[in-house]
Amino acid sequence: MFAVLRIATLSATLLALFPSNALAQQIQCHPTHTHVMDDPSACYRYISCYQGQAFPMTCPPGFKFVLELQACYPAPVEECFPCPETGTSFFPHPNSCQKYVTCYMGAAYEMSCPDGYLFDPAAEMCDHEAYVDCTI
Numbered sequence: 001m002f003a004v005l006r007i008a009t010l011s012a013t014l015l016a017l018f019p020s021n022a023l024a025q026q027i028q029c030h031p032t033h034t035h036v037m038d039d040p041s042a043c044y045r046y047i048s049c050y051q052g053q054a055f056p057m058t059c060p061p062g063f064k065f066v067l068e069l070q071a072c073y074p075a076p077v078e079e080c081f082p083c084p085e086t087g088t089s090f091f092p093h094p095n096s097c098q099k100y101v102t103c104y105m106g107a108a109y110e111m112s113c114p115d116g117y118l119f120d121p122a123a124e125m126c127d128h129e130a131y132v133d134c135t136i
Contacts, residue, residue, distance in 0.1 A: 027054035038067045043080040062094025077101050081108035090124040097134035100126070 029049030059072035083103030113126035
C-alpha cells in the first residue's frame with residue numbers, strides 16, 4: 001500500500017523556505033486562515049496559504065495533489081508527470097529502476113527496460129543491472 005503524504009499545518013519557519021512565484025503572487029489567500037488550493041497549471045503542484053500569503057508547493061515525483069483530500073497521492077506517470085513542453089527527454093521513473101519516463105512534446109509515457117536491465121539516468125538509457133546504481 002502506498003504511503004499517503006498528509007499536508008501538515010505550516011509553521012512560521014516554513015515561510016522563509018518557500019519563495020513566492022508568479023502564480024502564488026496572483027492568489028488571494030484568506031488573511032487569517034491556513035488552507036490549500038490546487039495549482040491549475042500542474043497536477044503535482046498546489047498552493048498553501050498561511051497568514052494571507054501564498055506559497056507554491058510541489059508533491060514528490062510520482063504523486064499528484066488531490067484537493068478534496070488535501071494530500072499528495074500516487075499517480076500514473078501518464079496522468080501527472082512534469083514534462084518539458086517541447087522536445088524529447090528521458091527521466092528516471094519515480095517508483096522503479098527498471099522503468100523510465102519518456103517525455104515527448106509535453107506528454108509523459110511510461111517505458112520499461114528489458115529483463116536484467118535498469119534505467120541509467122546519466123546515460124539516459126537502459127543498461128545491464130550490474131552497471132547501474134539503483135537508489136529506489
